Amino acid sequence: MAGELCVCDLAWPRPYSCHVVESRPKARGGEKTRDVIVETALRLFRERGYEATTMRAIAAEAGVSVGNAYYYFASKEQLVQAYYDRAQEAHEAACRELLAAERRFADRLSGVLRAWVAVSEPYHAFAVKFYKHASEPGNPLSPFSGESAPAREAAIAIYRQVVEGAADRIDAELREELPELLWLSSLGVILFWVHDTSPGCARTYRLIEVMVPLIDRLVGLSHLPGLRGVTKDFITAMRELRT
16 A cells, blocks of 8 residues: 555564554645655666666656656655655654553664664665665765754654663663664664665564664663763763764
8 A cells, every 4th residue: 555554574572463554644735746756756766776767757757747846856865865754754653552562671672673674675675776875975865964864863763762761770871872872773774784685684683683682781781880980981982973
C-alpha cells in the first residue's frame, strides 16, 4: 500500500502486536503534488539509481512540468532530504509502541535500531548511490549539514526518548549527552547497513545484537565511583570537539 509501512518483523525482545502505520497524513492541493513528486523520485531512484535519475525524468513520470518540479524541489538533493524526513517519520511511528512499553535501556536501544533497519529496507538497493555523497564534507546530504538539521534533530530526539524513558541507573552528566552519542553510533550502523549484502541484512541485525550489550554495559558502569572520573573526562572531550 503506497505511503504505508508494515511493522511486523522488528523482533522486539518481547512480543508486540503487528500493525500498519501511516508514514504521513493524506495531503491536498500543492502538498499532494509535492508528495507525488517525492514518491515518483524515490521509485525512480530505486529502479534506475540516484545518479541516472534526472529531474526531467521525475517530472515526466510524476505528470508535472519540469518547472513545477523545480518549484517544489530545487534539486535532487532536496528530494533526498524529503526521503530523510519521510524515513524519520516512519521510524518514529515504528518505535512508538516499543518506547511506550519497554523500560530497559538495552531493549529500547535495540528496538529503535532494528526498527530503523526495517523501515529503511525498501531503499537499501539504491542507498549506496547517494550515501557516498552524504560522506562528502559540505555536501547538503551529509547528516551534519545545515540542510539535514531537521532530520538530524528528529533522530536525536528518538534517542533522547530511549534514554529518558529507561529505568536503568545512568550517570547524570552522561544521560544528558547520551542521546547525541547514540545517534553518532547509529551512523556507524547505517554505514554498515549500506554495504551489507547479506540476505535480509542479517549481518546488520547481528551487529546490533552484538553492539547494544556493549553500550549497555558501558552506560551501566558510568555511575560507579571508580569510573566517574573517566566518564567525566570523556564527556568533557566530547563537548570540546562539538564546539
